[in-house]
Amino acid sequence: EIIEVITGYVNEMKTFFVSESLDNLIKNGRISKLKGVLATALSIKPIMGAEDGEIRMFDKARGSNKAFDRLVDMITENAKAVEDKILAISHVNNPTRAAQLKAEIQKRCGFKEIIVVQTNGLSSLYCDRQGIIVSF
Numbered sequence: 001e002i003i004e005v006i007t008g009y010v011n012e013m014k015t016f017f018v019s020e021s022l023d024n025l026i027k028n029g030r031i032s033k034l035k036g037v038l039a040t041a042l043s044i045k046p047i048m049g050a051e052d053g054e055i056r057m058f059d060k061a062r063g064s065n066k067a068f069d070r071l072v073d074m075i076t077e078n079a080k081a082v083e084d085k086i087l088a089i090s091h092v093n094n095p096t097r098a099a100q101l102k103a104e105i106q107k108r109c110g111f112k113e114i115i116v117v118q119t120n121g122l123s124s125l126y127c128d129r130q131g132i133i134v135s136f
Helices: 002-012 023-027 033-041 064-078 095-108 122-127
Strands: 015-018 044-051 054-062 086-091 113-118 132-135
Touching (some): 015 064, 044 064, 054 064, 095 113, 095 132
Antiparallel strands (some): 015 044, 015 132, 086 132
């Protein structure tokens, strides 16, 4: 029974992230060097996430504010039956942006709880400096 519950939870879980820097995504081959240089020059921020165990780009926006606005839209679009779910916001040295994101999600979605935590270790690697990871 426990395995069924956990498997169902994992299959329904959504994870998205936005990073202020594309350096680690370029180094890890998630974005080509040319695309990374162009995106950085044009201030394009990809909204990445997990799908079927793979990291992929879901959307992109020009500038950090638009990227985070789009991230909130994506969370709202994917937030189904969340009254009993917890949303976690992990940030890489970006508590101000995490708090803003939490406030906006609270206005628009009915999650049971929203928690904010500082990242450590491997999760800090993908998001790089000032990144935000959201899971629910």
